[in-house]
Structure formats: C-alpha cells, structure tokens
Amino acid sequence: MSLLHLEDVTRTVIPPDQPALTILSGVNLTIEPGDHVSIVGRSGSGKSTLLNLLGLLDLPTSGVISFDDRPIKSYSGARRDRLRGASIGFVFQQFNLLAGRTALENVTMPLLYSSGRTFWRRKKIAAEMLELVGLGHRMNSMPDRLSGGEQQRVAIARSLVRGPRLILADEPTGALDLDTGQSVMELIDDVAERTGAAQVVITHDPMIARRARRHFRLDRGILTPVDDPAFEPLTRREMREMSPVEPSATAEDRDRDVLELFGVPEPAAPDAPERKDA
Amino acid sequence: MGGLTGFVGALLEAWQEVRVHRTRVLLSLIGVAVAVCSLTTVVALGAIVQQANQELSERQGGRPATLYVSAFRLNGTIDPADMDAAWSKTLERYDISYASRVQNTVQLVPFATGSVQVGTQAVDQPFGEMHRVRLVEGSWFSPTDEQQLAPRLIVNEVFWDRMGRPPLESHPVVALGGDGVPGATSGIPAGGTLAVIIGVTPASTWETEPTMIMLARHAEAMQKAAAGERGSAAAAADPYGGGGAPQSQYEMWVPPELADALTAAVTRDLQGALGDGTEVNVSRQDWAQYGDDPFLVTKLVVIGIAVLVLLLGALGLVNIALVTVKQRVREIGIRRSFGATAGRVFFAVMMESVVATVVAGALGVVAAILIVQSPAMRDLVGQGMVSDFPPFPVDAAITGLIAATAVGALAGLLPALVAVRVKVIDAIRY
Numbered sequence: 100m101s102l103l104h105l106e107d108v109t110r111t112v113i114p115p116d117q118p119a120l121t122i123l124s125g126v127n128l129t130i131e132p133g134d135h136v137s138i139v140g141r142s143g144s145g146k147s148t149l150l151n152l153l154g155l156l157d158l159p160t161s162g163v164i165s166f167d168d169r170p171i172k173s174y175s176g177a178r179r180d181r182l183r184g185a186s187i188g189f190v191f192q193q194f195n196l197l198a199g200r201t202a203l204e205n206v207t208m209p210l211l212y213s214s215g216r217t218f219w220r221r222k223k224i225a226a227e228m229l230e231l232v233g234l235g236h237r238m239n240s241m242p243d244r245l246s247g248g249e250q251q252r253v254a255i256a257r258s259l260v261r262g263p264r265l266i267l268a269d270e271p272t273g274a275l276d277l278d279t280g281q282s283v284m285e286l287i288d289d290v291a292e293r294t295g296a297a298q299v300v301i302t303h304d305p306m307i308a309r310r311a312r313r314h315f316r317l318d319r320g321i322l323t324p325v326d327d328p329a330f331e332p333l334t335r336r337e338m339r340e341m342s343p344v345e346p347s348a349t350a351e352d353r354d355r356d357v358l359e360l361f362g363v364p365e366p367a368a369p370d371a372p373e374r375k376d377a
Numbered sequence: 378m379g380g381l382t383g384f385v386g387a388l389l390e391a392w393q394e395v396r397v398h399r400t401r402v403l404l405s406l407i408g409v410a411v412a413v414c415s416l417t418t419v420v421a422l423g424a425i426v427q428q429a430n431q432e433l434s435e436r437q438g439g440r441p442a443t444l445y446v447s448a449f450r451l452n453g454t455i456d457p458a459d460m461d462a463a464w465s466k467t468l469e470r471y472d473i474s475y476a477s478r479v480q481n482t483v484q485l486v487p488f489a490t491g492s493v494q495v496g497t498q499a500v501d502q503p504f505g506e507m508h509r510v511r512l513v514e515g516s517w518f519s520p521t522d523e524q525q526l527a528p529r530l531i532v533n534e535v536f537w538d539r540m541g542r543p544p545l546e547s548h549p550v551v552a553l554g555g556d557g558v559p560g561a562t563s564g565i566p567a568g569g570t571l572a573v574i575i576g577v578t579p580a581s582t583w584e585t586e587p588t589m590i591m592l593a594r595h596a597e598a599m600q601k602a603a604a605g606e607r608g609s610a611a612a613a614a615d616p617y618g619g620g621g622a623p624q625s626q627y628e629m630w631v632p633p634e635l636a637d638a639l640t641a642a643v644t645r646d647l648q649g650a651l652g653d654g655t656e657v658n659v660s661r662q663d664w665a666q667y668g669d670d671p672f673l674v675t676k677l678v679v680i681g682i683a684v685l686v687l688l689l690g691a692l693g694l695v696n697i698a699l700v701t702v703k704q705r706v707r708e709i710g711i712r713r714s715f716g717a718t719a720g721r722v723f724f725a726v727m728m729e730s731v732v733a734t735v736v737a738g739a740l741g742v743v744a745a746i747l748i749v750q751s752p753a754m755r756d757l758v759g760q761g762m763v764s765d766f767p768p769f770p771v772d773a774a775i776t777g778l779i780a781a782t783a784v785g786a787l788a789g790l791l792p793a794l795v796a797v798r799v800k801v802i803d804a805i806r807y
Contacts, residue, residue, distance in 0.1 A: 147803070154714065156801045177718040184716010195711050195805055199397035211386040212716040218382040257715070 100168050102265055102297050103130040103153065108162035110148050110320075122148045123320045126162070132264065134297040135288075137308040140317030146269075146301050149317060153299060154267050155183045184212045188258030188296070190287065192270035194250040196242040202229060202253045203238040209261050217261070228256040232286060248279035252286065259290050266291055268300040272307055284310055387721060390712075391728040398701070405697045405788075406737040409781060412690020413741030414748070416683045417777035421749040423679030424770045425758050430675065434664035435509050439628060441665035442636035443507065446627040448647055448657045455651060457625060463650035464627050467643055475630035477501035478593045484553050486587070488539045495536065496588045499596035507630045510590075515545040515576030518592055528553065528572040528595035534580035536587035549574045553599065570599060593625075636661060687780050694788040698730065701792070709796045710804025719797040726796045730789025731782055738781020742774045 110123040122145045130136060130153075140146045151157035152164060155171055164171050166186070171179060188209075196205045206228055210221035217224065229238050232252040242250055251271065258266060266287065272280030284307055291298050302308050314325040395402050435441075446464070448455055461478070468476050480499040485492050504510070505517035513534065522529045530551070532540075543549040550571040572591065631639050640659045647657040709722055717725075746769050748754055 151801065154801075156714065177720060180713070180716055180718040180721075183714070189714045189805075191805055193805075195707070197397075197708055197711065200393065204393065208712070209715040211389060212712075212718075212721065214382045218386065261716075 101129045101165070102132050102134070102167065104128070104163075104165040104168070105152065105159075106163045106165075108152060108159040108164060110145075110152065110157070111160040121320055123152070123159075123322075126152075126320075126322045128315070128322060130265065130297050130299060132297055133291075133295045134299075134313070135291070135311045136297075136299045136313045136315065137311035138299065138301045138315045138317055138322070139303065139308060140301075144317045145320040146317055148320075149322070150267060150269055150301065153265075154187055154189065155179050181212070184209060185261060186264045188261070188263035188266045190251075190254055190258045190266065190268040190271045192273035194242070194247075194254045194274070196250055196253055196257075198242060201239045201241060202234060202245065202249075202256075205242070205253055206257045206260050209257060213261060225256075225260055228260045229253070231290070232256045246279075247275050248283060251275060251279075251283045255283065255287055255290070259294070259296075262294060262296075264296055266296050266298045268298065268302075270302055271300065272302070272304055277306075280304065280307065383721060387725045387728050388732075390725040391732050394725075394729045395733055401697060401701060402733050405694045406733055406740075408690050408693035408697075409734045409737040409784060410741040410744070412687050412693075412784070413738040413777045413781045414744040415686040415690075415741075416780055417742050417745035417773050418748050419679055419683045419686065420773035420776055421745060421770050422754075422758050423676065424767050424773065425749070425755070426679075427675055428767045429758070431664065432509050436511075437508075438662040438664060439507050440509070440630055441663045442631055442633040442661055443663045444629050444631060444636065444640060444643065444659050445662050446629070446643060446647065446657070446659050448651055448655055450654050451656065452654065455655065459651060460625070460627075463647050466650065467646050468629065470646065471639060471642065473629050473631060473639075475503045475507050477504035477507060477628055479504065479626040479628060480593060480596060480624070482596070484589070486536075486551055486553065486589075488587075489541075490539065493539075493587060496586065497596070498588070498590045499593040500590060501593050503630070504590075507628070511579060512576045513579045515574070517576060522575075523592055523594045525573075528570065528591050528599070530572045530574045531576040531578060531590040532574055533578045533584065533588045535584055536589055537574070537577045539587060540574075543574075545575065545577070570602075633665060683776075687784065691784040691787060694730075694734070694784060695791065698788045698792050705792060705796065706799050706804045709799050710801045713799065713801045714805060722796045723793045726793040727786060727789040730792070731785035734781045734785030734788070735778065738778045738785075741781065742777045745777065746774070 105126050105128040108123060108126040109121065111119050111121045113119045126149065128136075138146065138149070148157070152159060155164075155166065158164075158172060166182065171182075174182065196202075197208065200208070203222065203225055206225040207221050210217060210224060213221070226235070226238060229235055232255055234249060234252055234256065237245060237249060237253075240249075242253070245253065251274075255271075268287065271287065272283055275283060287298065288310060290296070298311070300307060300311060308314060315322050316325050448460060464476075464478070467473075477500050482497050482499065483494045484497045486495045502518045502520055502523065510517060510531070512531070514537070515531070517531065518529055527550075537543075540549060540551070550573050553570050553572050572595075578590070629639075629643075640661075644657050644659045647659075648655055651657070705726075709717075709726075712722060713719075749769055
C-alpha cells in the first residue's frame, strides 16, 4: 500500500483576463512508507504547486491524489486538514517559527490541533521532542535568540512532534551554512529512519539531493525521474565523511551546479511565456 | 472530547496571540475600552438626565398617575365642607392613601426687615411623596403633625435666609396671622399663632420671594379661628381681605393601570355625592398621561451619540485589524500547514478579537460605573434636581458589553475571512 500516490495530476490556474495556465502536467509519483525522494526545479517550475498538492493543501484540476490508497477528493476540507496535521510534517527553508513564542511553544503548536491524551500532554511531548533534537536547554528561548541551526532544529522538532508518516522538506537547508545544513539533514534522516516516515525533499543542494534514494526533476510543470549515476544515494558512511562544498561557493553557483547535474535547462528566453507558481 | 480540545485549543491560541501581540492588542483595547466606556457613560447619564427631567415634571404635575379633581356648580357654589366630605369618602371607598388637597393662599409673615405676604401652599401630608418635595434641611411633615396645635411649616431657602438660617434643631418659629394682618380682628392672638419651621426646600436661583408649605388642616383651623370674629364663612375662608374664598384643588396618586377606571368611578361618585347640577372634572396632568414617550427625543439623541462613539471605536479597531492582517497571513499559513482547519482558524482569529474586546468592554463598563456614580458627575448632571438617583442602569452595562462583543466580532470577521482564504504555501513563502 502506497502512502501517497499522484496519478496523472494536472493543476491549472486561470489568471484574471488571461488564458488558463497549466502549472503541473501529467505528474505521476508514488511515495512509499519510509521512502526518501528529492525533487529539484527552477523557480517557476511548479515546485510550490506540487508541494501544495503533496501536502494536501490543494486539489488537482485533473488526475487523482490518493493518501493511503484513498482519493483525497473523497475527504472533506476539514478532514483533509486533520489528516495533514496528523500525517504530514512540514520543514520550511525559512524555518517559519512563530515569533514571540518560545521554542517549546512553537513545538507545542501542532499538538493544539490534536485531541485526547496527546492534546492534554502536549507540553511534555513537545519537551521530549526538543530533547531529542538536542535543544532541551533552549526550550524557553525565543526564536530570535537562537542560531539558524537551532531554529531549524526547532522547526524539525515541530514538524515531527505529531509523528508524521510523511515529511515534506521545502529547501530545508537553504538558509543554513553548509555544515549546519548537513547536520540538520542528518537529524531529519535519523528521525525519519527511526520513525519510518517517508521524506520528500525539495532542494537545490546536490549533497542534500544525494541523500535521497530516488530523484526527480521538475521542469515546466513536468516531473521526471533522474537516473543519473551521479545521484546514486550516499551510504551512511559517505554522508558522515562528506566534506562541505568550498565555503566560497555562492548559493547561485551551487544552484547552477545542481541544476546542471540534474540536466535542467537554462532559464527560458525572454520572449518565452512567463510562468508563475500558483 | 474533540470538541472540547478544539475549543480549549482555540482559546489557548487566542490567548497566545493576545499575549504575543500585547502592544497592538493594548492599543486596540484602549480604543474599544474608551468607546464602550463612552457608550455606557452616555447611556447611564442619559438615564440620570431622564430621571432629572422626570422628577422635575413630577414636582409640577405629580407622579404617574396623578388624578386632578375639581368640581363646580353652574349656579351657586359648592360648600368646601361638603366637597371635603365627599372627597374623604371617595378616598376611603377606593382605599387611596396618596391624596392631597392643595390650597394656594398668602400669609403675612413678620421678618426682621418687615412683614411680607408669603405665598403659602396648604397641603395634606402625602403631598410631599406625591410631588417628590425635596428638602435641603429638616424633614417633611409626619402623619402626626396634623395633631400638633402649633402649625408646622416647610419654608423655602429665601424664607430661611431672611430668618438668618436658624438651625432647625432649635425649633425656629414665626408668628402667623398676628396684628400685622390688614384690617383683621381675628380669633388669633394679637401676637399671632406661632408656627414651627421643620423643613427647608431648596430655592432655585431665580426665586427671590419667600414661600412656605403648611398642612391643610392647620390652614383650615387658622381660617376658622380668623373667621370667629368676622362672622361669615366667606370672611373665614378669606380672613385677609382678598377676593373671595380660596379654592382647594384635589389630587390623588393612583396606579397608572387603574387611572382610567378610577377617573370614571371618582367622577361618578363625586357627582352623586355633591348632587345634581354639579360638574366634576377628573383628569391626569402627569408627564405619563400622553401615550408617546415624552423623553423619546432625549433617548434618541443619547442613543445616537452612543452609536457614533461606538462606531468611532470600532473604526479604530478595524483599522488596526486591517493593518495586521498581512502580518498574520504567514502565521495562519503555518498553522494551516500543521493541521489547523479553516473553521478552527476562523474561530481562533474571531475569538482573539472577541476575547480582547470583551475584556476591554468590561474595563470600559467598570470605568463608566466609576464615572457615573461619582458625586461630582451626579452633581453636574443632576443640577440639584434629582432626589432619587437611579442605580447604574444594568441595561447600559449590558449594552456596553454586547456592543464590545459585537465590535470584536465585526473587527475579527475581516481578518478571520482573510485567514481562511489564505493559500498556505504562498503565505508561508510570503
């Protein structure tokens, strides 16, 4: 039984006074429990739209998305929200911690949408999760008093606190230096491996992408698997021994490198129709 | 269970939001608190002003329902004794305890600066309650005062001032009907009848002449005594050489719902008692005799001002809410991504606004109570005309709280609607 299955999924939007714009076209993707998938794509390639669909935040224009082999169209909006809260954890590039709340309150937040014992024991559960990510001593710190790596670890604790079966990571190391990024990814991999959660990582970083077992590229709304041998998954040992990319490398350089490796073409010519994420 | 955790969770979210954004919330609270305080104060002060107007009306025309009774014959006059007897019998029959005769006359009173004709109102004891007579010193006539041989007097402040404002505990007296009575050779002793002053009514700023109130029974006794040497009823009723016997008016204070029935019954009974050829007129002259609310205009003005004040407060709140909508979009997107349903987000955002404004409303109502109940404000609004200050109107407090809740819901509605329409990933990447 697959965890999440996209079958011939298309997403079209109709901008005001303009013809319909197809953002995603014929996307097929199956995520198994414990799976580890990476997706790369340029800005405007449809990553946000795909993330919306994978996170059950949006419905496809055509095609079928199934969660636990059940089409999500059969769920009501509220039930889909509850399913997302219970089964999917998001890790964002910008951490997106709630300002003015302590690390503990941030990690407690998803548990406010749970029920029963989990709801009433939310502080204890959140504290345990912060201990797990090594931030037991920073529970009462505000986000602006934490380093980037610490903030991302809080964000990871928050995404994992309800024990999700699918972790959606949207450029999770994009705002971190390389060393910190690697350690954050190790943490996600470690927790995912222990809990059996599947991972879908959208990234520009080749090292992060190599951590996945399966690789996809998204270009102009079309998702295609990448079987390049350069993207053979890293072994655990390789991951640990992996040296950081040259510190002088800029984000743009790294983006270009990874996109070249994935075979993603250069940006469209100026006269090409402009695309925009929905 | 799920409903309970959902409700508690929404409350916790609202409280966290209020706590985290306390500066913004405080600013909006101040606006709402001031608006609700103003609204409640205006409504409460309006009630006091209405009470002041009402009491002023009741001092003139009596309380609702006061029936004024008069009788006359087309040919001849009605013997006052017959009229008094018929009146007493009517009161007894219908068990009316609040009733009074009212006779306006003058009495010569010797002051240190010379004798002065003093306007005198002779009334029965219940008159004070019926007309809300207010005293600045002493007390109104007691039911046993009629038995006193020395007449009791209630004088106005002008009268009291001319006497040098003697303390009432010293039982100050004045001589009535003495040698100073023009052309009178009455049964009253040469030095006059000593009357004891037991109370003082406030004088308005425009009042410059002394006046006094005495019991009708004492006035009647004095008239009879004065008539003893003049030998005629007409002179007895008018011992000071005026133009005829002073006419008594009769009035009774009855439950408003019985007023119409009693009007007919009293008219019928008095006509029967006084015989053929007598015209009896019974009518209401209190403020409530008209079907329309005479204070409607006052109320409408007050309500209009209150609504304007509240709208200004609401405008401020909505303004702040609109400014913060953009800030909140990101947070709402994050919450949605972690499982918050649209309904939950809507409820939490609304709750935040409503909880904040209800707290502000409660503070505003408390402030309004302190303002309205303060003696300085009462003096300012009552202008010395209110004897029965109304308690702080509960409906004003409730109106204030309901208005605060409504404003909170209204101000929370916009961000709540925006919140549920947030495109989650776009909001997070915003």
